[in-house]
Amino acid sequence: MTKYFIFEGEENCPCGRLKTYNECCRGRVDLYFDFWNKKGFSWLTPEFCRALAAVCGIAPRKGEIVPTAPKIYEALCRINDGLYNNKNPDERSLFVNGLFEKFMELINKKDLLKEIRLGFSRAVNLIERLDELLENNKGEKDHRKVQSEAIKKALKDWLDEEIVEEDNEDMVWEFFGALRAEEHTLEEREVLVYALKCFVDKEPSENPCWEAVLKASISDAISALEDIEEYCEPEDVDEVPILEKEVVERHPMLRRELSERAFSMAAPALDIILNGRLQFELPAYAVLGGLKACKDYLLELFAIGKYADINGQEFKKKLKELSLEDELYQALQEKAWNTDYEIFLKTVSEYLENWLQGEGKGEPGYIRSAVDFLRSCLSDFILDNTASLYMMVYIFSIYSVVMRKEASLPVRGDKEAHGIRWDEILTVEGMEEYSRYLEEKKQLAAAAHVRRVSKAL
Ligand SMILES: [Zn+2]
Numbered sequence: 001m002t003k004y005f006i007f008e009g010e011e012n013c014p015c016g017r018l019k020t021y022n023e024c025c026r027g028r029v030d031l032y033f034d035f036w037n038k039k040g041f042s043w044l045t046p047e048f049c050r051a052l053a054a055v056c057g058i059a060p061r062k063g064e065i066v067p068t069a070p071k072i073y074e075a076l077c078r079i080n081d082g083l084y085n086n087k088n089p090d091e092r093s094l095f096v097n098g099l100f101e102k103f104m105e106l107i108n109k110k111d112l113l114k115e116i117r118l119g120f121s122r123a124v125n126l127i128e129r130l131d132e133l134l135e136n137n138k139g140e141k142d143h144r145k146v147q148s149e150a151i152k153k154a155l156k157d158w159l160d161e162e163i164v165e166e167d168n169e170d171m172v173w174e175f176f177g178a179l180r181a182e183e184h185t186l187e188e189r190e191v192l193v194y195a196l197k198c199f200v201d202k203e204p205s206e207n208p209c210w211e212a213v214l215k216a217s218i219s220d221a222i223s224a225l226e227d228i229e230e231y232c233e234p235e236d237v238d239e240v241p242i243l244e245k246e247v248v249e250r251h252p253m254l255r256r257e258l259s260e261r262a263f264s265m266a267a268p269a270l271d272i273i274l275n276g277r278l279q280f281e282l283p284a285y286a287v288l289g290g291l292k293a294c295k296d297y298l299l300e301l302f303a304i305g306k307y308a309d310i311n312g313q314e315f316k317k318k319l320k321e322l323s324l325e326d327e328l329y330q331a332l333q334e335k336a337w338n339t340d341y342e343i344f345l346k347t348v349s350e351y352l353e354n355w356l357q358g359e360g361k362g363e364p365g366y367i368r369s370a371v372d373f374l375r376s377c378l379s380d381f382i383l384d385n386t387a388s389l390y391m392m393v394y395i396f397s398i399y400s401v402v403m404r405k406e407a408s409l410p411v412r413g414d415k416e417a418h419g420i421r422w423d424e425i426l427t428v429e430g431m432e433e434y435s436r437y438l439e440e441k442k443q444l445a446a447a448a449h450v451r452r453v454s455k456a457l
Helices: 026-037 046-057 069-084 089-109 120-136 143-162 165-181 186-201 209-232 244-250 252-274 284-302 312-321 327-357 365-377 384-404 428-440 444-456
Strands: none
Touching (some): 046 069, 069 186, 120 143, 186 209, 209 244, 284 428, 327 365, 365 384
16 A cells, blocks of 8 residues: 555646646655654554655645644654553553544544545445344344354455455545644544554554444444435325435435436436537637636636737647646636526526437437436536536536637527627626627626626626
8 A cells, every 4th residue: 555645746736736746845745754754653654654744745725724743743642652652451442442432423523524434335235234144143142242243244344345445545535635624633633643544554454444434334324214215205294394405415425326326327418518419509608707717727827918819729728638636627616617607507508408409309318318417417516426517518618619719609509690709708898898799689697797707807
């Protein structure tokens, strides 16, 4: 498990700034690595030292409160005294038990650790196995003891079979992120540092923290199952019925499961958008906030002083390289999304609806239903991945406006476009001209939206 926290020097820095790792955070991380390496606790393995170096050394993003080395050291000393340097076995096991109690408390209480769960179906699979096991052991003498031994063995077997390296890796990053996400008390830091150590250094089946994650997942899955049952067959018909949305909101693990399904259902639609069989022809006003965010980003990227110097080719290239970690993606998500939300949603829904009635009529049924599904989930933010779907469609739409080079299309299919270029509208005068034009075409909501974006500049 030596691959965690080894960053490539020429790749973008993990802190998210637009520099290579070599130019950005590497020096600090290396310094911290030396610092921890010389600390002299025998249990500070090189892998764990690298994790601690990354915790302290990578520059914080928005909302991260990176713990300082003395704060981490404080936690390490407590772990050292309570566990590794402690000769008394009773005190040691007391210390470990205390850690686990706090660990369970933390993953149940802290919002930032809520996602530390297994997927719903895997948790249900584990529950079923345990049920079967309890059923088989029913008649045994002294069944309580046998049961608890059997459950322990079942958990261990299950871990060995089900937990892959990627799961462990996900956990490493969860605890890394949790340590950096907010200010923690010393006790909390101690637990998080210990968990990070276990997930970095130990094989899954030897990592005691997994048991706590399994327990939390099981109890979540059980309460989700109860809610689903209640949703499907309400016991008391007079009571206010529980809504699907509520069930999903209450159980993050369920949400992840459902949203993964949502993504695969929409996949054929995304596919035909990507290969150009479903070509967006959306007016620029529907993605104006996004165009603005892209332009600002490109200006910074190319350090160009004038708007007019940015051409569609550079834009196209950058959009193609866009990834989730990208600052542009984040800018689109944080700013543009909210700006364009309502008008974009309406325009794109109408567009997909028209496509289904027109050009898309001859497409195979599975593609038509995927497009229909995509349309239906655009307004649904309950599920994480439907929000990502929305962003993808939004980015495709920005791309289509840039490629068309025309901003002014007032309605879909308009042949008398006014000829305002997309890069021209991103000036105060350009936006004014564009909104006047939209008013002329009786697109009053669109004109008002353009003025709103213009004011927000
Ligand atoms: Zn950096």
